Amino acid sequence: MSAPPLLEVDHLVMNYVTEKGDVSAVEDVSFTLHQGEALGLVGESGCGKTSIAMSLLRLQAENAVFKSGEIRLNGENLLALPEDEMRRHRWKDIAMVFQGAMNAWNPVYRVGDQIREALDLHFRPRLSDAEATERISRLFEMVGLNPAMANRYPHEFSGGMRQRAVIAMALSCDPSIIIADEPTTALDVIVQDQILQELKKIQRELGMAIIYISHDIAVIAEVTDTIGIMYAGKLVELGPTVEVFARPKHPYAYLLLSSTPSVTGPRRKLAPLEGEPPNLLNPPTGCRFHPRCPFATERCSIEEPPMETIADGHRVACWNWREVPVSIAQEARP
Amino acid sequence: MTEPLVKVDRLTKLFPVSRGMFRRPVDFIHAVDGVSFEIAPGESLGLVGESGCGKTTTGRLLVKLMEATSGQILMHDDGSMIDVAHIGSDDLRRFRRRVQMIFQDPYESMNPRRTVFDTVSEPLAVQNIGSLREREDRVAQMLQLVGLTPPNTFLFRYPHELSGGQRQRVAIARALVLDPSFVVADEPTSMLDVSIRISIMELMLELADAFDVSYLYITHDLAVARYMCDRIAVMYLGKIVELGDTEEVLSNPLHPYTRALLSAVPVPDPTYRKPPVEIKGGITKAINPPTECRFIERCPWATDVCHSTEHPPLEDKGGGHFVACHLVEKGAG
Numbered sequence: 001m002s003a004p005p006l007l008e009v010d011h012l013v014m015n016y017v018t019e020k021g022d023v024s025a026v027e028d029v030s031f032t033l034h035q036g037e038a039l040g041l042v043g044e045s046g047c048g049k050t051s052i053a054m055s056l057l058r059l060q061a062e063n064a065v066f067k068s069g070e071i072r073l074n075g076e077n078l079l080a081l082p083e084d085e086m087r088r089h090r091w092k093d094i095a096m097v098f099q100g101a102m103n104a105w106n107p108v109y110r111v112g113d114q115i116r117e118a119l120d121l122h123f124r125p126r127l128s129d130a131e132a133t134e135r136i137s138r139l140f141e142m143v144g145l146n147p148a149m150a151n152r153y154p155h156e157f158s159g160g161m162r163q164r165a166v167i168a169m170a171l172s173c174d175p176s177i178i179i180a181d182e183p184t185t186a187l188d189v190i191v192q193d194q195i196l197q198e199l200k201k202i203q204r205e206l207g208m209a210i211i212y213i214s215h216d217i218a219v220i221a222e223v224t225d226t227i228g229i230m231y232a233g234k235l236v237e238l239g240p241t242v243e244v245f246a247r248p249k250h251p252y253a254y255l256l257l258s259s260t261p262s263v264t265g266p267r268r269k270l271a272p273l274e275g276e277p278p279n280l281l282n283p284p285t286g287c288r289f290h291p292r293c294p295f296a297t298e299r300c301s302i303e304e305p306p307m308e309t310i311a312d313g314h315r316v317a318c319w320n321w322r323e324v325p326v327s328i329a330q331e332a333r334p
Numbered sequence: 335m336t337e338p339l340v341k342v343d344r345l346t347k348l349f350p351v352s353r354g355m356f357r358r359p360v361d362f363i364h365a366v367d368g369v370s371f372e373i374a375p376g377e378s379l380g381l382v383g384e385s386g387c388g389k390t391t392t393g394r395l396l397v398k399l400m401e402a403t404s405g406q407i408l409m410h411d412d413g414s415m416i417d418v419a420h421i422g423s424d425d426l427r428r429f430r431r432r433v434q435m436i437f438q439d440p441y442e443s444m445n446p447r448r449t450v451f452d453t454v455s456e457p458l459a460v461q462n463i464g465s466l467r468e469r470e471d472r473v474a475q476m477l478q479l480v481g482l483t484p485p486n487t488f489l490f491r492y493p494h495e496l497s498g499g500q501r502q503r504v505a506i507a508r509a510l511v512l513d514p515s516f517v518v519a520d521e522p523t524s525m526l527d528v529s530i531r532i533s534i535m536e537l538m539l540e541l542a543d544a545f546d547v548s549y550l551y552i553t554h555d556l557a558v559a560r561y562m563c564d565r566i567a568v569m570y571l572g573k574i575v576e577l578g579d580t581e582e583v584l585s586n587p588l589h590p591y592t593r594a595l596l597s598a599v600p601v602p603d604p605t606y607r608k609p610p611v612e613i614k615g616g617i618t619k620a621i622n623p624p625t626e627c628r629f630i631e632r633c634p635w636a637t638d639v640c641h642s643t644e645h646p647p648l649e650d651k652g653g654g655h656f657v658a659c660h661l662v663e664k665g666a667g
Contacts, residue, residue: 218599242605245604256529257602271532
């Protein structure tokens, strides 16, 4: 991709200041997002994926402090903008489908009216009533809802329908980027599948860029072109989704993929990851994964591995990535 | 199959829906509706389905945390079968030695003011087993088995000092401390992170062998069920619609709902091309459901037979592959 990236996250470092000390939530994370690209950030709770999502919109928690790094949207550093200018970008350039957003609808207003509010805030010149209604109808059709539902109240929607309406709202101001943070986590599999297919279709049709954030590596496999794997505040591997799934190079990525059960393929023995993620008040020295890493050497506990480019668009932060087996374990369960 | 450990026959649980304070309830949620299955000693049966399908209610009925509206649960115990619905108070204590439960949320299922020792030893105390000294030894031994080592560093910790994975290990130790023959595990790993999840699943498999215990493993996740269970039963609106050996059901799903569920499951392989999901809409509520097939509203293949007859019985379509569908031929299993 030779076009300049839409979004660049450049050596971002973010801490949460707490009574017990600073929590190192995002540590030196860099990635880019191009137009039309679907990027997935995957990792366990506390790995920093939601912190990054919130930072992109500058909606981070009050005790968050950006230590260094930049987030550039079309070359403009969002972290340096005054709040009122940031507000212009929010929703209009970058929209977000929050985790559990389907429960964020105000129960006493019609769903269409709540979307209208977003349109009124961001559309200049303001849309007329007829234009707004027309637009909301088109948005509803796009996400697979009956346009007549716009006149209904949130309680008349099922969970899946409410989440579709959230997506319609996120699309309402033609953003160039959508951040979808666990967009289907609370939903049943069949509804989850419907919504993911819908998002994929919309993204393709509108040429939008999407950042999916999920703990579910199977969901990320289905909807993204590029995957970033996070561990304890660090981005440890970034590359084309197909490539990373076929040949994960970071030991954590390798173990994560080896420990994901699937309904397809041979029934294989899953390799448990020993131990638990570290406390980020006091992260391990060197590589943050070294205490749990079966490939760790002495160097790993002393020196932090840099992100190294190992193939076109495939980067890994590990001293010993060459030691990681070529593909994930296929051994059948005894 | 040898003599079953658990035999469930036409188990039904209806919840009345109140329409007003002084009115007699006329509407009922058919949470579990005529469910029958058997579990062999040492076997693990997976109960899968979406939220609201009745899988948790079934589990709770089996451990007698709820009373069934009708139907029978028989449990094998020292050569005789106990009828779980008609257990007297003496037998209830004996029943609790044989049957235990592991809950979904390790943050909610443990008393925050009691130590790990209190929690794990409580069943021993209730059953009047052993002296304090012996209970301490037994609890330490259990903690060792569930991987909380060295045990003496965990014995006097409180739940808030433990991670989610460690709490679930304590819950497993508590469930197995009486050496039960049957454990109902309700989504025991769904609250845990992936890297922790597999170690808990592996632990449960190991202990099933070591303790010769049968599981009813309740989960919404077919991939987890595949890993944990010998057979699986798929539930839809209070009914079992398909039941059989895990690999058989997953490789040869016969009920339209099972097929839809399977094609909707995300697969951790970006090169995999999923078949499209053929059904529409979301799960409906089980309030006064129609007498014909429960799945009829969402089924793309429903014919006149489906509309004119009652909900199809769960029938063996060959090789112990049971399906409740008018359109599946005998011998398809």
